Amino acid sequence: MTTTETGELAHAVGTELQQQREDRGWSRAALAAWCNNQVKARTLITWEKATRSMSLRQLGDASRLYLTRPSDLLARAERRIGWNPDLTVDLATLAATQIDALRPAARWAQQQLHTGEPPFRRLNPDDLARLADRCRLSIAHLTILLSTEAPVHP
Structure with missing residues (x-):
């Protein structure tokens, strides 16, 4: 399995471990032995790789x-890859949506486009x-x- 198949974050967590x-x-062998083989060396390899x-x-x-919090391991992994939770949407596609639940978002997208915003917007x-609250x-x-109605594929 490659890094892209398991995900960039999973790979970063493995690197951090x-x-x-x-x-x-x-x-790995010493760590597995220290754990009384409750965690096998092979398992450690699959985590790290x-x-x-x-x-x-x-x-x-x-x-x-490693006597650390899971959240700390994840935070270090996030920093390794520059994790960015922003979602980029196509405003023109969103403005034209026919999904009732997204009507308030469609009106917002129309306003954004009317004011000259670029066609793609990072949220x-x-x-x-705020948009979820509107909708x-x-x-x-x-x-x-x-993600399904107005996605942007880099």
């Missing part, structure tokens, strides 16, 4: 091995929250609708 282990001067996705339970297990988490949708539901 490997860095944590190496910073302590531990080999991101050849398989980790479950949240496994992320918790890995965090305990940060705060923008998404009376959850942020998750709005994100799903926008």
